[in-house]
Amino acid sequence: MRARVFVTLKPSVFDPQGQTIADALHSLGYGNVADVRQGKYFELDLATTEASAARALAAEVADKVLANPVIESYRIEVD
Amino acid sequence: MKFGIVVFPGSNCDEDAFHAAKEVFGQEAEYLWHKDADLKGADVVILPGGFAHGDYLRTGAMARFSPIMNPVRAFAERGGPVLGICNGFQILLEAGLLPGAMLRNKGLQYRCEHVHIRVEQTDTPFTSGASAGTVLRIPIGHGEGNYFAPPDVLQQLEASRQVVFRYTDAQGRIDEAANPNGSVNAIAGICSQQRNVVGMMPHPERACEALLGGVDGCAIFASVLRWVGSPLKV
Numbered sequence: 001m002r003a004r005v006f007v008t009l010k011p012s013v014f015d016p017q018g019q020t021i022a023d024a025l026h027s028l029g030y031g032n033v034a035d036v037r038q039g040k041y042f043e044l045d046l047a048t049t050e051a052s053a054a055r056a057l058a059a060e061v062a063d064k065v066l067a068n069p070v071i072e073s074y075r076i077e078v079d
Numbered sequence: 080m081k082f083g084i085v086v087f088p089g090s091n092c093d094e095d096a097f098h099a100a101k102e103v104f105g106q107e108a109e110y111l112w113h114k115d116a117d118l119k120g121a122d123v124v125i126l127p128g129g130f131a132h133g134d135y136l137r138t139g140a141m142a143r144f145s146p147i148m149n150p151v152r153a154f155a156e157r158g159g160p161v162l163g164i165c166n167g168f169q170i171l172l173e174a175g176l177l178p179g180a181m182l183r184n185k186g187l188q189y190r191c192e193h194v195h196i197r198v199e200q201t202d203t204p205f206t207s208g209a210s211a212g213t214v215l216r217i218p219i220g221h222g223e224g225n226y227f228a229p230p231d232v233l234q235q236l237e238a239s240r241q242v243v244f245r246y247t248d249a250q251g252r253i254d255e256a257a258n259p260n261g262s263v264n265a266i267a268g269i270c271s272q273q274r275n276v277v278g279m280m281p282h283p284e285r286a287c288e289a290l291l292g293g294v295d296g297c298a299i300f301a302s303v304l305r306w307v308g309s310p311l312k313v
Contacts (some may be wrong), residue, residue, distance in 0.1 A: 009182075013227060014181065014182070014185075014228070014261075016182070016183050016184070016185055016186070016187050016225075017187065021186055035136060064102075065136070065140070066136070066182050067174065068137055068140070070172075070178075070179060070180040070227070070228070070229070071180045071182065071227060
């Protein structure tokens with residue numbers, strides 16, 4: 001199975017990179033882009049055929065390594 | 080006394096810390112490779128600056144899994160003095176030895192300059208020889224020094240006097256213009272609840288000789304010598 005893990009800064013944490021990108025887009029005339037949040041994306045190839053096991057494994061490595069729970073949250077997709 | 084200076088692949092201030100301990104303060108010093116399993120009898124451990132393990136993923140995120148971190152953690156739990164400087168501070172945060180996390184600097188610039196920091200607490204091993212309110216002029220060099228902690232953690236840090244250094248102007252006044260990275264509450268360094276683990280973004284090891292532009296970093300080393308009880312051998 002494959003798991004995709006999206007890690008982003010929590011909404012309560014200021015994202016200076018996202019803000020800079022939003023400012024750049026605004027200066028290019030994209031006024032309708034209200035906000036930008038930058039994050040990280042991971043693809044995990046997992047040696048399991050069960051979606052629930054894949055999700056649990058992805059969540060475990062996200063908790064332990066991929067995300068810092070102090071500042072980041074994550075979302076997992078499995079297929 | 081003996082300084083143990085941890086070397087991760089990508090550390091680049093290890094030699095500066097070694098030089099300060101050995102040549103400036105005349106103490107015994109030994110490098111501790113990140114794969115080592117013991118601290119070789121060190122009385123104080125320094126996690127130096129640099130880019131441990133390339134700082135891949137997040138600053139300090141990989142270094143916390145290095146084998147040397149097991150004895151470092153045990154040493155810290157026994158009350159041993161541990162100082163994390165810059166990347167070393169980031170590693171202590173990722174390892175959970177200090178609370179909070181680092182964000183990219185506000186403004187996104189890598190800041191490499193001298194800053195002023197005010198000593199807030201003097202009951203840590205690394206500030207025991209300083210006076211509260213003393214302003215030190217010490218260099219920084221980092222892109223991710225924007226200290227962050229959630230409001231409840233921040234409140235706890237302040238309530239238990241764990242903020243050891245704050246960025247100020249030369250007169251010791253807190254001023255947004257004097258905060259180089261956007262750190263919350265102008266935090267430049269903190270200590271653990273036990274107070275023996277200290278992390279700071281500025282580099283005291285680069286400010287121990289007049290030749291290098293200043294000697295204010297000596298206060299940090301002199302403090303830990305005094306704290307451990309070794310007379311200066313300069």
